[in-house]
Amino acid sequence: MIEIEYKNINKKYNQELFAVANANxxxxxxxxLVLVGPSGCGKSTILRMTAGLExxxxxxxxxxxxxxxxxxxxxxxxxxxxQNYALYPHLTVFENIAFPLKIAKESKQNIKKRVDxxxxxxxxxxxxxxxxxxxxxxxxxxxxxxxxxxxxxDVFLFDEPLSNLDAKLRVMMRTEIINxxxxxxxxxxxxxxxxxxxxxxGDRLVVMKDGIIQQIASPAExxxxxxxxxxxxxxxxxxxxxxxxxxxxxxxxxxxxNKSGNVFQLSESNFRTKAKEQNATxxxxxxxxxxxxxxxxxxxxxxxxxxxxxxxESIIYFKTDDKAKCLRxxxxxxxxxxxxxxxxxxxxSIIIFDSNGQRL
Ligand SMILES: Nc1ncnc2c1ncn2[C@@H]1O[C@H](COP(=O)(O)OP(=O)(O)O)[C@@H](O)[C@H]1O
Ligand SMILES: [Mg+2]
Numbered sequence: 001m002i003e004i005e006y007k008n009i010n011k012k013y014n015q016e017l018f019a020v021a022n023a024n025x026x027x028x029x030x031x032x033l034v035l036v037g038p039s040g041c042g043k044s045t046i047l048r049m050t051a052g053l054e055x056x057x058x059x060x061x062x063x064x065x066x067x068x069x070x071x072x073x074x075x076x077x078x079x080x081x082x083q084n085y086a087l088y089p090h091l092t093v094f095e096n097i098a099f100p101l102k103i104a105k106e107s108k109q110n111i112k113k114r115v116d117x118x119x120x121x122x123x124x125x126x127x128x129x130x131x132x133x134x135x136x137x138x139x140x141x142x143x144x145x146x147x148x149x150x151x152x153x154d155v156f157l158f159d160e161p162l163s164n165l166d167a168k169l170r171v172m173m174r175t176e177i178i179n180x181x182x183x184x185x186x187x188x189x190x191x192x193x194x195x196x197x198x199x200x201x202g203d204r205l206v207v208m209k210d211g212i213i214q215q216i217a218s219p220a221e222x223x224x225x226x227x228x229x230x231x232x233x234x235x236x237x238x239x240x241x242x243x244x245x246x247x248x249x250x251x252x253x254x255x256x257x258n259k260s261g262n263v264f265q266l267s268e269s270n271f272r273t274k275a276k277e278q279n280a281t282x283x284x285x286x287x288x289x290x291x292x293x294x295x296x297x298x299x300x301x302x303x304x305x306x307x308x309x310x311x312x313e314s315i316i317y318f319k320t321d322d323k324a325k326c327l328r329x330x331x332x333x334x335x336x337x338x339x340x341x342x343x344x345x346x347x348x349s350i351i352i353f354d355s356n357g358q359r360l
Contacts, residue, residue, distance in 0.1 A: 011057050037208035037214075042210075043193075052072065063154070079186070089133060114150060149184055156188040229353045229357035263300075265297045265298055266350060291344075298345045299345075315328050
């Protein structure tokens with residue numbers, strides 16, 4: 001198992017724009033690290049620079065302390081899996097998995113032995129003579145996984161490998177990939193734009209936007225302690241609720257919503273820095289807002305605009321300052337769309353951002 005370190009990595013494809021700007025992070029030995037962010041934020045670029053398929057504009061990448069910027073792709077001991085599988089259509093499953101071993105000039109005997117091992121691991125032993133077109137999407141993806149592990153890579157790179165699969169299969173393959181990675185133990189970087197996939201698979205997540213790393217943390221820390229409003233909004237579904245307003249210091253710390261005048265009572269514990277009067281955004285997750293029977297602090301009245309019944313839970317939509325918000329609850333709901341309700345926000349779960357979106 002190896003450790004990967006990225007130092008001041010920049011990538012420009014053309015003169016003006018940074019596809020990746022000043023990226024600094026590391027991947028620990030045997031870790032499953034997920035790069036996540038909207039399309040175009042630079043995830044694939046980082047992966048391709050790691051594999052040596054794309055030149056690094058400036059900065060260094062180290063494998064176990066060894067600079068690999070100028071190491072040829074074939075000498076980096078990397079296994080890579082893509083969204084479109086990239087299988088050879090005219091070759092059988094056996095030949096597809098064997099391909100990198102053949103290139104490495106392994107003996108016929110060794111190739112047969114290794115492919116049989118791999119077929120067990122990725123559960124394709126009965127399909128070795130088929131062509132890719134005779135396989136399901138999940139099986140094709142397993143061939144791609146098998147091929148990627150053929151040469152016992154030190155590093156496993158995944159670029160949106162599940163995007164072409166239907167929803168049910170995608171969820172199953174998440175577990176398969178994680179189990180495979182644990183078995184092999186290769187240090188892994190997994191790219192996805194899907195925050196649920198990222199949250200369920202990653203030991204740690206690197207959240208990116210416009211080529212810039214926004215936060216690096218475990219799933220729980222990203223969810224509970226986002227550093228900025230982008231991360232807060234990107235992680236979690238339904239999204240965190242955001243209220244626009246200002247902080248007022250007046251008999252304690254208050255947040256007053258702009259148009260409605262709704263007042264939230266806060267304390268220093270809602271802040272990382274000392275609270276001061278300024279324009280701000282208040283954030284609270286949908287499960288931290290409750291329907292209430294009585295007027296209390298951090299409680300105000302609103303009208304239900306829609307209810308989504310999901311079986312286990314319900315999402316109740318409402319508006320404040322003309323902006324849609326929601327709460328989620330597992331309680332039985334007796335209310336209907338259009339009803340006036342009281343909602344109460346759990347004060348400990350409120351977080352605050354400054355007008356630049358940085359956590360206060
Ligand atoms: N070969 C290329 N030439 C020019 N620009 C590119 C090239 N590949 C990617 N880009 C640009 O770099 C940025 C990051 O792209 P990419 O790493 O593919 O993002 P992601 O994988 O997160 O969707 C985007 O703005 C994209 O248009
Ligand atoms: Mg990409």
